[in-house]
Amino acid sequence: xxxxxxxxxxxxxxxxxxxxxxxxxxxxxxxxxxxxxxxxxxxxxxxxxxxxxxxxxxxxxxxxxxxxxxxxxxxxxxxxxxxxxxxxxxxxxxxxxxxxxxxxxxxxxxxxxxxxxxxxxxxxxxxxxxxxxxxxxxxxxxxxxxxxxxxxxxxxxxxxxxxxxxxxxxxxxxxxxxxxxxxxxxxxxxxxxxxxxxxxxxxxxxxxxxxxxxxxxxxxxxxxxxxxxxxxxxxxxxxxxxxxxxxxxxxxxxxxxxxxxxxxxxxxxxxxxxxxxxxxxxxxxxxxxxxxxxxxxxxxxxxxxxxxxxxxxxxxxxxx
Amino acid sequence: xxxxxxxxxxxxxxxxxxxxxxxxxxxxxxxxxxxxxxxxxxxxxxxxxxxxxxxxxxxxxxxxxxxxxxxxxxxxxxxxxxxxxxxxxxxxxxxxxxxxxxxxxxxxxxxxxxxxxxxxxxxxxxxxxxxxxxxxxxxxxxxxxxxxxxxxxxxxxxxxxxxxxxxxxxxxxxxxxxxxxxxxxxxxxxxxxxxxxxxxxxxxxxxxxxxxxxxxxxxxxxxxxxxxxxxxxxxxx
Numbered sequence: 250x251x252x253x254x255x256x257x258x259x260x261x262x263x264x265x266x267x268x269x270x271x272x273x274x275x276x277x278x279x280x281x282x283x284x285x286x287x288x289x290x291x292x293x294x295x296x297x298x299x300x301x302x303x304x305x306x307x308x309x310x311x312x313x314x315x316x317x318x319x320x321x322x323x324x325x326x327x328x329x330x331x332x333x334x335x336x337x338x339x340x341x342x343x344x345x346x347x348x349x350x351x352x353x354x355x356x357x358x359x360x361x362x363x364x365x366x367x368x369x370x371x372x373x374x375x376x377x378x379x380x381x382x383x384x385x386x387x388x389x390x391x392x393x394x395x396x397x398x399x400x401x402x403x404x405x406x407x408x409x410x411x412x413x414x415x416x417x418x419x420x421x422x423x424x425x426x427x428x429x430x431x432x433x434x435x436x437x438x439x440x441x442x443x444x445x446x447x448x449x450x451x452x453x454x455x456x457x458x459x460x461x462x463x464x465x466x467x468x469x470x471x472x473x474x475x476x477x478x479x480x481x482x483x484x485x486x487x488x489x490x491x492x493x494x495x496x497x498x499x500x501x502x503x504x505x506x507x508x509x510x511x512x513x514x515x516x517x518x519x520x521x522x523x524x525x526x527x528x529x530x531x532x533x534x535x536x537x538x539x540x541x542x543x544x545x546x547x548x549x550x551x552x553x554x555x556x557x558x559x560x561x562x563x564x565x566x567x568x569x
Numbered sequence: 570x571x572x573x574x575x576x577x578x579x580x581x582x583x584x585x586x587x588x589x590x591x592x593x594x595x596x597x598x599x600x601x602x603x604x605x606x607x608x609x610x611x612x613x614x615x616x617x618x619x620x621x622x623x624x625x626x627x628x629x630x631x632x633x634x635x636x637x638x639x640x641x642x643x644x645x646x647x648x649x650x651x652x653x654x655x656x657x658x659x660x661x662x663x664x665x666x667x668x669x670x671x672x673x674x675x676x677x678x679x680x681x682x683x684x685x686x687x688x689x690x691x692x693x694x695x696x697x698x699x700x701x702x703x704x705x706x707x708x709x710x711x712x713x714x715x716x717x718x719x720x721x722x723x724x725x726x727x728x729x730x731x732x733x734x735x736x737x738x739x740x741x742x743x744x745x746x747x748x749x750x751x752x753x754x755x756x757x758x759x760x761x762x763x764x765x766x767x768x769x770x771x772x773x774x775x776x777x778x779x780x781x782x783x784x785x786x787x788x789x790x791x792x793x794x795x796x797x798x799x800x801x802x803x804x805x806x
Contacts, residue, residue: 436670436671442667443668443671445662446660446661446662446663450658450660451660452621452641452643453620453643453654453718454651454671454718454720455646455672455674455675456671456672457644
């Protein structure tokens with residue numbers, strides 16, 4: 250092999266090694282997380298790990314659509330809420346858990362199709378406004394719908410062992426992270442980043458941007474819907490003001506933006522920082538954690554545009 | 570010689586301004602057609618109407634006899650019409666190679682890395698394959714845009730002012746790239762720099778005020794009194 254060929258092959262090989270490393274690390278961490286109860290760790294630690302996995306799954310869901318395309322969504326909390334309500338309504342109607350999860354994911358996908366089909370043809374802020382509007386509309390609608398329990402919410406009638414939601418959320422977060430890493434490296438991932446770069450130029454080389462954005466939004470909604478559904482297994486009771494609170498949508502976007510947007514590992518770092526920060530703030534400023542999250546997000550956006558992970562990686566490379 | 574593209578009575582209006590008024594145009598297989606005209610002549614609008622970036626108010630655009638008048642740009646690319654942009658529009662966050670790998674070729678078969686590298690070699694960018702596209706000079710970006718358009722496997726290549734902003738060696742390199750593509754596919758080149766571009770063309774169309782003013786070989790265009798009056802002026806004299 251000539252030097253030039255080696256030079257050409259090197260970046261590809263290194264990217265493949267990075268992805269492989271991420272897949273192995275994700276599987277190892279997920280395995281460790283699942284094994285924690287057997288290792289005798291406290292319920293407090295298990296809850297932290299669970300919430301880390303929940304925010305990671307939601308963050309990856311947001312990353313799949315908004316991180317890759319640049320179209321900002323404020324509806325991922327509502328998509329998770331739809332998944333949660335879908336699961337509880339289906340299970341309370343005596344559907345098996347698998348079918349209920351499928352219904353929950355399907356309901357979120359259907360919602361994303363409605364938002365996407367009406368707003369993704371347009372460029373700029375149309376999609377963002379549509380998602381914000383949808384988030385608020387869902388809260389109002391669920392409060393009024395009798396089959397959704399109205400303002401009092403719904404309770405999951407079956408009592409399930411705690412490990413189901415715990416293991417389910419860790420597996421979902423791991424699959425979403427690995428899926429994102431593979432998508433980012435694939436030809437499809439390159440095309441989506443091309444859309445983010447310049448939609449007219451992408452169209453000029455045959456990329457059907459509207460269709461591709463809609464497909465990504467559906468996949469992203471599926472992950473968010475499943476995260477909400479598994480979380481409903483964990484909490485077992487749903488209140489519209491909590492399930493459709495804009496807080497969850499803000500967490501879904503803050504986690505990748507803080508950790509590293511459009512990267513597979515960024516949301517993991519973001520989720521870790523957010524859960525850690527929230528615990529510390531519970532002690533010192535219990536009602537201000539979202540305000541501080543907002544300030545952190547602002548600082549990251551102003552000073553580290555790609556997020557903390559990629560900025561640190563760049564600094565490390567420079568230091569070498 | 571078969572016609573790859575035909576425009577029949579194509580018209581486009583922007584508000585109160587008629588940019589293109591009922592233009593007929595034919596591009597033949599394997600030829601390099603130059604599209605010239607002074608500022609505001611309607612050549613860029615005509616170019617965008619062929620590429621599908623905008624749709625006409627009247628008239629028809631046919632590709633190999635099939636009506637593509639209402640087809641969006643991405644579908645035209647998949648049918649074999651590729652373009653470059655006057656002001657370069659690379660995917661700056663992707664590598665040079667990824668800029669080519671992103672293309673959806675007309676045949677439907679995705680380009681592999683080897684063929685994408687071969688295209689980069691054709692435009693002299695193979696050593697920059699793994700650099701971020703945003704790190705290239707303007708001349709390199711212009712050549713990258715040509716390579717990216719070729720990654721579509723076009724039957725018709727549209728070059729929008731490829732020499733704009735280039736001088737000296739960079740302009741020469743780009744002309745050499747275009748010269749090497751001649752005969753392999755039909756090419757339409759909109760260019761402001763008539764002196765450099767006209768000798769390269771097999772045929773040229775000169776537009777003025779949204780209509781075709783003259784059409785013919787470079788020699789016929791150079792001698793056409795209407796063209797000399799309207800556009801070439803002292804440059805041709």
